[in-house]
Every structure is written in C-alpha cells, then in structure tokens.
Amino acid sequence: MTELAELADLTDEELVAAWVGGDRNAFDELVRRYSRRVYGICFRYFGDAADAEDAAQDAFVALLRRAHTFAGTASFSTWMYRVAINACNDLARKRSRRPQTAHDSADLADEQSPAAEDLLGRREDAMVLRDALAQLDPETRQAIVLHDVQGLPYHDIAEQLGMAVGTVKSRIHRGHHKLADLLTATGTLPPPTTSNSSP
Numbered sequence: 084m085t086e087l088a089e090l091a092d093l094t095d096e097e098l099v100a101a102w103v104g105g106d107r108n109a110f111d112e113l114v115r116r117y118s119r120r121v122y123g124i125c126f127r128y129f130g131d132a133a134d135a136e137d138a139a140q141d142a143f144v145a146l147l148r149r150a151h152t153f154a155g156t157a158s159f160s161t162w163m164y165r166v167a168i169n170a171c172n173d174l175a176r177k178r179s180r181r182p183q184t185a186h187d188s189a190d191l192a193d194e195q196s197p198a199a200e201d202l203l204g205r206r207e208d209a210m211v212l213r214d215a216l217a218q219l220d221p222e223t224r225q226a227i228v229l230h231d232v233q234g235l236p237y238h239d240i241a242e243q244l245g246m247a248v249g250t251v252k253s254r255i256h257r258g259h260h261k262l263a264d265l266l267t268a269t270g271t272l273p274p275p276t277t278s279n280s281s282p
C-alpha cells in the first residue's frame with residue numbers, strides 16, 4: 084500500500100488507477116482532494132447543509148463503487164463533477180424535489196439576466212433560489228450552477244454535461260430568464276421597468 088506522502092505527488096488519474104488496483108490509501112487521498120469541492124457543488128445545488136452533506140456522501144460512495152468505470156477520456160475532475168451532480172439529482176428525486184420541465188422559448192437573445200446571476204452568490208437568498216432552481220429542468224439547472232456558481236466556462240460545462248456549447252448557452256440563457264420570472268413572482272426581484280412611449 085502506497086504511503087500517503089507519496090500519494091500526494093500522484094495525479095488524480097494515477098490515484099484512481101491505484102485505488103482500482105487495491106490501494107485503499109489512494110481512495111482516501113481522492114476524498115481529501117475533492118471533499119470540499121464536491122460539498123460545494125452539492126450545497127449550491129440544494130442550498131441546504133444537511134442535503135449537501137448527504138449528497139456529497141452519496142457521491143463518494145458512487146466513486147467507491149464505480150471508480151473502475153473511469154475511462155480517462157475526460158479529466159477525473161470532470162468525471163467527479165458529473166458524479167456529484169448525479170448524486171444531487173438522485174437525492175432530489177428521492178425527496179420528492181424533482182424539478183418540473185420548463186417550457187421551451189422560441190427565440191433566444193444574447194443578453195443574460197444579471198439580476199438572476201447575482202442572486203446566486205447571496206447566501207440570504209439561498210432558500211428562495213433553491214426553490215426557483217427546482218422548477219427548472221435538470222440539465223438547465225446543472226448548467227446554471229456550473230456557470231454562475233462554479234464559474235466554469237461554456238466549453239467546460241459542455242464537456243461535463245455532454246452537450247454542444249451552443250446548447251449550453253441556450254439553456255443558461257433560458258434558465259436565467261425563467262429564474263428572473265420566478266423570483267419576480269415571489270417578490271425577491273423587483274419587476275422589470277417598462278417604458279411607455281407615445282407615438
């Protein structure tokens with residue numbers, strides 16, 4: 084079994100190979116490296132510490148059982164993000180928080196909703212935002228969390244979710260506007276100002 088000090092010098096991919104090969108310390112090192120990141124993803128998904136802890140634990144159980152399926156076609160960090168998001172989705176379904184499918188919009192403009200993005204970073208609005216996010220379809224919600232909260236670029240989000248970059252942009256744009264509508268309805272965001280122009 085490899086010493087922990089030696090494991091610290093290995094790449095994530097080498098650690099996975101070592102764990103699959105039977106080195107228990109390699110799994111401990113992976114958990115050490117990713118525990119904060121995985122918890123952060125889960126907390127921002129749910130906005131609740133208890134749910135985040137449960138989902139993070141489920142994610143590492145999945146890693147424990149499915150590390151042998153890591154093919155190395157993407158980085159381990161990308162693979163682990165997917166595992167964490169899947170754990171969140173599974174827990175949400177178990178707790179009857181399955182989001183409703185959002186209606187597709189016809190034409191998408193290029194601008195985003197800054198107010199909806201800014202709200203993601205404010206802890207005091209976490210509960211309201213969680214409820215609003217739960218009403219988005221899963222892939223749109225995942226894209227928004229990865230982009231607005233984790234700060235990932237479109238290309239990385241596309242890789243993690245297995246979709247085209249253009250699709251990612253469309254989902255984020257549509258999700259921002261849906262969030263803005265939902266948050267306006269709850270009074271969290273002010274209604275948009277309308278200008279009445281006379282002919």
